[in-house]
Amino acid sequence: MADDTVSRREFIKKSTVAASTVVAGSAASVGHTHEADQHEHEQSDFTLRAKALVSVLTKKNLIDPATMDAVIDFYENKVGPHIGARVVARSWVDPEYRERLLADARAVAREDNLTGVQGTDLVAVENSAKVHNLVVCTLCSCYPWPLLGLPPSWYKDAAYRAQSVIDPRGVLRKFGLELDDDVEVRVWDSTAEVRYLVIPERPVGTDGMSVDQLAELVTRDSMVGAEKLQ
Ligand code: FE
Numbered sequence: 001m002a003d004d005t006v007s008r009r010e011f012i013k014k015s016t017v018a019a020s021t022v023v024a025g026s027a028a029s030v031g032h033t034h035e036a037d038q039h040e041h042e043q044s045d046f047t048l049r050a051k052a053l054v055s056v057l058t059k060k061n062l063i064d065p066a067t068m069d070a071v072i073d074f075y076e077n078k079v080g081p082h083i084g085a086r087v088v089a090r091s092w093v094d095p096e097y098r099e100r101l102l103a104d105a106r107a108v109a110r111e112d113n114l115t116g117v118q119g120t121d122l123v124a125v126e127n128s129a130k131v132h133n134l135v136v137c138t139l140c141s142c143y144p145w146p147l148l149g150l151p152p153s154w155y156k157d158a159a160y161r162a163q164s165v166i167d168p169r170g171v172l173r174k175f176g177l178e179l180d181d182d183v184e185v186r187v188w189d190s191t192a193e194v195r196y197l198v199i200p201e202r203p204v205g206t207d208g209m210s211v212d213q214l215a216e217l218v219t220r221d222s223m224v225g226a227e228k229l230q
Contacts, residue, residue: 084147085218
């Protein structure tokens with residue numbers, strides 16, 4: 001692993017201030033303690049605001065906390081990247097399925113009953129030796145829940161959201177992925193309507209493996225484009 005390779009959590013910690021700085025056009029330096037503290041403070045403000053909203057909406061009988069818990073439990077514990085991994089693995093062994101997936105992932109998702117909250121309009125994009133796709137939601141954290149479960153915290157962080165569109169190669173480098181100069185990087189900005197699934201390249205030396213065996217090799221991050229499978 002290269003010296004500048006850091007974990008996603010470390011990356012977020014170190015880069016949050018830098019990303020906010022780029023967006024705001026200020027010249028503050030990365031890792032400035034005061035600003036980092038301020039960010040921590042802002043994060044806890046968001047948590048408090050969310051709790052206050054839940055409390056008010058519950059009192060007004062506009063939401064049912066039990067239903068909310070059930071939805072969160074479903075997407076945290078029952079739905080997850082193992083579902084997307086099977087889609088990817090099948091696309092590796094079944095050319096006709098892959099073609100349909102890339103042409104109209106919405107239709108495939110409907111056929112395979114892979115729809116639900118945050119997954120209606122699905123678009124699949126394929127990585128190759130010459131193209132690398134990276135998915136982000138610059139506005140918030142839109143993500144294909146029915147295929148990948150709930151998004152990881154780094155996907156929701158301001159650093160990832162801002163830097164992915166400004167310097168995707170730099171973001172990938174910090175995740176430990178150095179792309180050759182001749183590889184085109186495509187960044188897909190998710191919206192409330194459209195969610196993206198990256199079909200990573202099939203690792204070499206996997207000929208003859210079953211869909212189940214191949215699915216075991218597919219990671220969550222590779223389906224966001226933040227990782228390349230080895
Ligand atoms: Fe979003």
